[in-house]
Amino acid sequence: MTNTLDLSVFLDGPSKNHDREKQTFIEEFWRQPLGETHIEAFSAYFELLQREVYALLDTKSFDLTSLDFEHVLTIRDAILRHCPDTQETLRQDVVEQLEALNLPEEAISLAIMFVIRLLLMIKVKQYNGSIIAQSHLLQISDTQSLKSIVDTIQTAPSLGYWNTINGFPPWFNVIDLEKKAGLRIDWTHYITEHLTVQGDILYLFCNIQALQHIKCAQGLTSKFFKEEFINETVRTVHLFFPEAPHGYSSSQYLTWFHKHGEIKLWQRSLASLNTPTVSRLYNEYPVWNQRLAWVLEASKNQPNMGIKRIWQDDRDLSLWWTRSSMPGGNSVSHSLQNRRQEAVTVHNSQILSEMLVKFPYGSPSTHCEDRDNYERIDYRDWTTFCVEEP
Incomplete structure (x- = not known):
């Protein structure tokens, strides 16, 4: 053969x-x-x-x-x-x-x-x-x-002028990076392009299964790739698909994949409930930390601030003033602030950015008619519900 x-x-x-x-x-x-x-x-x-x-x-x-x-x-x-x-x-x-x-x-x-x-x-x-x-x-x-x-590519670089952080913020996942940071996610077949940002596109390495197969081929791994490097590279991909409270459910990731085209088997494995939980501590990624730091920096400085992103990006509290100046912004802002205060009261010892709580389905606006329906809603989506309300 x-x-x-x-x-x-x-x-x-x-x-x-x-x-x-x-x-x-x-x-x-x-x-x-x-x-x-x-x-x-x-x-x-x-x-x-x-x-x-x-x-x-x-x-x-x-x-x-x-x-x-x-x-x-x-x-x-x-x-x-x-x-x-x-x-x-x-x-x-x-x-x-x-x-x-x-x-x-x-x-x-x-x-x-x-x-x-x-x-x-x-x-x-x-x-x-x-x-x-x-x-x-x-x-x-x-x-x-x-x-x-x-x-x-396997040598841990010096961070130089980068300010080290203890861990990655809760919005550091594929869905929020697109929705809040304006970074589009695309996939690369080459390890050398992994975690690179070109314009408003973040490239992630997609050949995870092949890389794990290489790890089992000891004759090859021992000559070129260190096992620690392979493991860390795989973890950096899983880092962008965390479960709650730092991310989303498996079904939400599958919906996100479906928005970008036909879902492939390797994509399903990333969104699977069996996906291993990886550390969100910065120092756990000695080889890739510089590129991760650059991705984090780039995610804070994307210029494409459209109206939709202004509504959805709740990472910077200064944007509340921008929302307030928009039509209906004051009532929506006060409503959202009240909701957040209620959440803090209920979960007074929890960090706000890591909670998932139950709220009335639909917009928190006083005009919402469907008050009897409840579902699990991430606070990061409140602004989306406000925008979509007729």
Whole structure:
């Protein structure tokens, strides 16, 4: 099966599942059996594979269509053998191994980068003399080893001028970051782009299942990724999907995912009740703390303050003056303030930002007619109910 696996099958649409080929790829590529994990849990990874295969076969300078899965495994073996060696040493070995393909060294370099991106899920390219000012793009020169490059993303950085915090605020979750901070959440297939903010978009790493599969492949993990790094990376994703009081219920996260398109299996696992609870203490993330600090800083300084966000963003009390100046704002503001005071009275020892209490369904306005219906409402949604009241 390995010898006959055609990489182009991964260019097919979702109607053709190719589950057998996918399982072969996962198990052979990382030298780790799939076990009881369903192959659909790797759907995000196969989006990455499809993208990379398409880019490889679409290369204008060279014809790499002759590269098959057996050649990919040959390159992978060379990468593992030459983990601490220079890129030039690695390339010369691959040139000898793939001599029958009669490819120039530049084409071999492209093939090596292709396998590295699939193997480690990092965005990396061969250094060509020009400096690309992108922190999420790794460049490797002929005199550097792949291990030294990968180590740079696993080294705990100095926080420098960042003010450390004890823990992350209760609104530090995907739903509130979109609703209150104006940060849109998108997903990246590359670890190097994880927790980067570009404009008003926060990128989170989506290939969690593949990364956990790598952790079980000790031959690979011991050479490149430290187990502590893998665990911390997984935790930083779960950090944005907390349950109450710091977040929302599983059904609310699924609703949020559904708003952004068809819900995939890996997304369901993030919203699952079985999702592990992770620490919200800042010092529990020594490798990723600098990027987390930047995300927190960016979430406080998004300029897109539309009317909807002004109503929903209750993190800054100064915005109450803005709400009060809007039509109907005074009555709504006083009503909300009264509700909050009632909540504080009932739960006088609790922190306001961490409560969930029961209030009358709908707007807290005096015009609300449906006073007999009750549901569990997070105080962070009160402003939404006020806006939606006719």
